[in-house]
Amino acid sequence: MAKPIVAIVGRPNVGKSTFFNNIIGKRISIVDDQPGVTRDRIYADAEWLDKRFTLVDTGGLDPRSNDELLVLMRRQVEIAIETADVIIFLTDGRAGVTPVDREVADYLRKTQKPVLLAVNKIDTPEDEDLVLEFYNLALGPVIGISASHKRGFGDLLDMIISYFPELEADAQDEQVIKIAVVGKPNVGKSSLVNRILGEERVIVSDIPGTTRDAVDTPFKIGERKYVIIDTAGIRRKSRISESLEHYSVLRALTAIRRCDVALIIIDATQEATEQDAKIAGLVHEEGKASIIVVNKWDLIEKDNYTVDEFRQRIMQRLGFLSYAPILFTSAKTGQRVNRIINLVNDVYERYTYRISTGVLNDCVSDAVAITPPPSDKGRRLKIYYSTQVSVKPPTFVLFVNEPDYMQLSYQRYLENYLRKTFGLDGTPIKFLVRQKK
Numbered sequence: 001m002a003k004p005i006v007a008i009v010g011r012p013n014v015g016k017s018t019f020f021n022n023i024i025g026k027r028i029s030i031v032d033d034q035p036g037v038t039r040d041r042i043y044a045d046a047e048w049l050d051k052r053f054t055l056v057d058t059g060g061l062d063p064r065s066n067d068e069l070l071v072l073m074r075r076q077v078e079i080a081i082e083t084a085d086v087i088i089f090l091t092d093g094r095a096g097v098t099p100v101d102r103e104v105a106d107y108l109r110k111t112q113k114p115v116l117l118a119v120n121k122i123d124t125p126e127d128e129d130l131v132l133e134f135y136n137l138a139l140g141p142v143i144g145i146s147a148s149h150k151r152g153f154g155d156l157l158d159m160i161i162s163y164f165p166e167l168e169a170d171a172q173d174e175q176v177i178k179i180a181v182v183g184k185p186n187v188g189k190s191s192l193v194n195r196i197l198g199e200e201r202v203i204v205s206d207i208p209g210t211t212r213d214a215v216d217t218p219f220k221i222g223e224r225k226y227v228i229i230d231t232a233g234i235r236r237k238s239r240i241s242e243s244l245e246h247y248s249v250l251r252a253l254t255a256i257r258r259c260d261v262a263l264i265i266i267d268a269t270q271e272a273t274e275q276d277a278k279i280a281g282l283v284h285e286e287g288k289a290s291i292i293v294v295n296k297w298d299l300i301e302k303d304n305y306t307v308d309e310f311r312q313r314i315m316q317r318l319g320f321l322s323y324a325p326i327l328f329t330s331a332k333t334g335q336r337v338n339r340i341i342n343l344v345n346d347v348y349e350r351y352t353y354r355i356s357t358g359v360l361n362d363c364v365s366d367a368v369a370i371t372p373p374p375s376d377k378g379r380r381l382k383i384y385y386s387t388q389v390s391v392k393p394p395t396f397v398l399f400v401n402e403p404d405y406m407q408l409s410y411q412r413y414l415e416n417y418l419r420k421t422f423g424l425d426g427t428p429i430k431f432l433v434r435q436k437k
Contacts, residue, residue, distance in 0.1 A: 003045065003257060004164045007056045007084035009108070011100045014092040015120045019147035020044075020057040023157075043253075048157040051164055054253075056084065083254055086114045086163045088156075093119040093130035093144060097137065105137040114163040117142045118156055123149055176218075176225045177348050180255040182283065183265035184275055188295040191331035192265065193217070193230045196340060221341060229255045256282055260351060260392065261289045261344050261426075264321075268296045268328070271310070272317035280318050287393045289351035289427045290324045291343055298330035323419060325426055347426025352391045355422060360386050360396065367417040373410050381405035384436045393428045399436040406433045 008016045024044045043056045081087060089108055091101050108115050119131045122144035131144040141159055145152035181189045197219055218227045231252045256262055262283040266276050283290045292314065300306065311326055318324075325343060329336045355363075364386045373381035382401040389397050396418075400406060415429045 004053045004085040005043075005056060005083055005254065006053050006086045006088060006160055007058060007081055008088045008090055009058055009081060009104070010090035011098065011104060014090050014095075015147040016090050017057055019088075019090060019118075019120065019145075020055060022147060022150050023055055023153070048161055051161040053085075053161070053164065081108075081111055081113065084113060085165075086116065086160055087111065088160070089115055089117050089139065090147075091117065091119050091134060093121045093127060093134075096130070097133050102137065105139045109139060115140045116156065116159055118152075119144045120147050122146055123151065176227055177261065177344060178227045178229065178259045179344055180229045180231060180252075180259035180262045180288075181265060182231050182252050182256060182262055182279055184267070184273070184279070187265045187267040187270075188331045189265050190230055192263070192293065192295060192329070192337065192340075193228055195331050195334055195337045196228065224345070226341070226344075229259060231255045252279070253282055253286075256286050256288060259288060261291065261348055263291050263293050263340070263344075264324070266292060266294050266314070268294045268300050268310070272314045274317070277317045280321050284320055284428060287428050287430060289347040289393070290321060291340070291347060291426065292318065292321065292324050292326045293340065294326065294328045295331055297328040298333050298335060323425055323428065343426075350422075350424045351393055351427040353394055353422065353424060353427075354391060355388050355394070357387045360388060363418060363421050364398070364414065367414055370417075371413060373405070374407065376405070376407075379405055381407075381410065389432070393430055394424065395430040395432065397432045397434055399434050401436065403433040403435055 008020055010016055024046050043054050046053055046055045087108060089104065091097070105117075117134055117137060117139050119134050119142065122128060122130060123146045128144055131142060134142050143152055143156050143159065145156055181193055183189055197217060216227055216229055218225065220226070264276070264280050264283060266272055280290070280292075294310070294314070300310075307328060310328075314326060315322060325347070327336060327339060327343060329340070331337065364383060368383060373383075379402070383398055384401070385399040387397055389395050398406070398414075411431055411433075414431065418424060418429060
């Protein structure tokens with residue numbers, strides 16, 4: 001199940017970025033006394049009591065302002081709220097309830113989302129009385145905190161995770177293969193979706209950014225059920241010219257987290273770019289099965305070496321996705337589009353592949369016998385036992401004498417050995433290295 005999304009909203013200059021930074025333990029957001037510093041939505045993963053979630057920092061929300069920048073920020077916040085599971089409404093206890101706070105509260109009340117009203121700058125017990133005024137907003141639980149001193153964080157985080165849905169997968173949902181279609185704007189994502197579905201289900205346009213939201217379309221082939229998610233294209237930051245594009249990454253990330261298999265669409269006429277690598281990196285980091293789909297292949301002049309040369313250039317950019325199959329297609333002509341679903345089925349099978357403990361340990365023993373772990377100053381890694389603990393992706397625990405002795409290069413060797421032995425193409429493999437007690 002995808003991580004819940006928690007959005008921090010409020011009027012400008014109430015301490016949202018300071019709160020965000022202290023929750024995640026890093027200075028990711030810019031902190032400044034000037035209103036409007038945080039113009040882009042910034043997100044990071046956080047964890048509390050074994051519950052993981054994505055925290056989203058936003059620009060200040062001022063419903064009344066006609067200032068161009070604040071209007072753009074307001075639209076960004078609206079989109080963040082749309083995607084959020086829980087909303088933290090942050091206010092300034094020292095400033096008291098302002099007219100803007102009341103308008104923001106009225107707006108949030110219409111969202112039908114869980115809203116926690118956090119009153120910031122309650123730095124000492126003597127400041128607690130400042131919280132009382134905010135009960136007049138009649139907007140869910142109210143709690144006093146100090147973003148700069150981390151006061152009240154525990155109670156607030158307890159409230160946040162209490163709204164998270166139970167992480168129990170729906171048995172019926174497990175039978176549906178969810179496919180996310182991701183890539184830069186105007187690489188032909190919607191056209192490919194329409195070709196796969198065999199009908200015009202998604203708006204197709206030559207104008208980049210036509211698809212603003214992630215669009216879910218269920219379909220069925222034989223007895224197998226699928227949901228295909230067409231997402232807004234992810235632009236480079238330097239190319240962002242309007243607020244909606246700032247949030248396409250969050251929407252694409254949400255779609256990636258919901259999917260089983262990601263189709264990473266690359267424009268053959270542009271080849272693999274740095275932005276393609278960033279998009280593919282999101283898929284890889286989320287541990288999703290993936291297929292690299294090179295679209296517009298009909299526009300490329302070819303000879304006997306074109307495919308191999310193109311494949312090599314893709315891997316120069318996307319070497320971390322060496323396990324992902326590459327398919328050369330044309331949404332316009334339909335070339336090889338019919339192979340996409342068969343490939344989705346194949347990588348999904350590997351994404352959910354289970355290896356018995358006995359067979360796994362035999363395989364790891366063979367790998368160690370062929371290439372023993374390297375020694376470092378007389379210290380050598382010993383692998384005592386291994387077992388698979390989960391799928392989506394296949395995840396293995398290795399019990400060893402000392403986890404610090406596991407070198408990244410040797411872990412990659414084990415990954416490649418397992419991948420080759422069991423044919424685990426299309427899916428990442430995760431290792432958890434634990435010390436044998």
